[in-house]
Amino acid sequence: MSVTMAKADGVTVFTLTSDPNSACPPLCQILKGLCCSPVCCSVSQPLRRLQGTSQSVLGALQIMIGALHIGLGAILCSGGGLLTFGMQYIGYPFWLGALFIFFGIMCILSEKFPSPCLVITNVILNLEGVGFAITSIVLYSTSTGNYDDYSDNYFWRDNRLPVCDKCVIKCIIRQIYSNMMVRSINIVLIILSHLELCIVVSVVVLGIKALKKRGSGETKVKEEK
Template sequence: MFPPLCQILKTLCFSPVCCSEYKGMMQTNVTAALGYIAAGIMSVFAGRWPSLFLVGFAVFVNIVATVFAIIGIVLYAIDLGNVSIIWMCDRNRHNADNHGDNCRYLAFFAQSLLTGMDITLIVLAVLQLCVCISFSVLALKALVNRKKEEI
């Protein structure tokens, strides 16, 4: 009766594992990722079944996701400015020069990976920001037009 996605969500939401309280889960990045997925799912549901409540709730969820995207952009930009791994290769700790040179090589390599990851995450957060703002504006226009038609 339900589409496969709804069956999966129903199974996850009503399973004893998801209903039990586990405080450690809230401290991970999984909850943030699930929040961004929730904004997308709410947008899809609002497009599929455009009721007044569902569209309004989808606008609210997308506005919250917009705020989180802005926070993400700021935090990733701060992290991008503070990326430095060279401090781990202090020459006073190493007696041999070969280990120091290898450490610096690996530190520069890791630093370039972290820089690329931060830039990628900034681009994805900007994309999320654009999508959430555009959906919110379109949905709010639809709600305003619906109210005007009713009057």
Template sequence: MFSSVVLLQTCLTAALGAVQIMVGLFNIGLGPGRTSIRPGDLTSVGAAYWLGAVFIVTGIMSILSGRFPSSCLMGFTVFMNIVGAIFAITGIVLYVIDLREASFLWMCERNTANRHDDSCRKVALIAESLLASMDITLIGLIVLQLFVSVWFAVMGIKSLIGQMRKSSKDIEEQFKEVTCVD
């Protein structure tokens, strides 16, 4: 029974770690497709790249800690998942700000020759719709990343606390054996 529980946990950590890696790849993959609307927006600060990199590293660490369980690796994985959760919250905020301020109509206003041409406005509205769809998709994926990171952090902390309790009981038993005290 113990080996089936360990196998289940290993498969679960591998699956959830793969989800974290995929969220990171989606962030990096969709990042270059974005256009910078204004200085300081999501694209100009390269947020998709550093968010994706953190999510990928967090996913790799989660898979490794499930595959090779050790206290040191679990502690680092808990730390990385806490960092991943913080970056997920940051990513959600950045994507919501980008979603709220996404507008391409200013491009049509700058072009004075075609000010009354509706084709520019139609293209701008289509671009806004695509950008909004990308932002909403990435917000949903980052919310998933947040839940997975929090879950890994909580389960990792529980595992570390359980290991510490077990080792303290073992030390107490060894002390009792050495001192011959009941």
């Protein structure tokens, strides 16, 4: 299927020629033609100029935030009894970290190969990233609020062993340090999630501005001609 585009008086007309020998239905051919057309998939130099290096910087920050989510989440998950119920069975530090890394890679790709299709995809993905960043903030805040002195040893107590005062004191001290470590890591992850929220909003705003300026620039060039 071939796609041609014509603009006149503020109206854009797409002309699609279907392939009668194709086994795909017409709707699939239309989507394929729009996504794979040179108009949408070719690298745009105006977009490259408008975006600058901001997307790569923001993408690198997202990758670092995702890696920190996975690393700090692994520390929490390796603590055995230090896990909260949601973190143990959902494992949200890992899939949230993987998503943030994916969003960062898309930002870098949209700058290296700034085609309209890729830039629009990057904007849509980072719009979804806003929801995931808010979800991350809520989950870590809930994890910090639900954590108490009993959640780290409820399944790990062994009352059959004789205890002494020194052993009890040592256990209490270690328990206090463990609680401080868990809460500190959760607070760091909450801060990183807020930073991720700011980054994805910035990516969306910059992407929309670049697309808008590119469209207005092309219109001015055609009017001058």
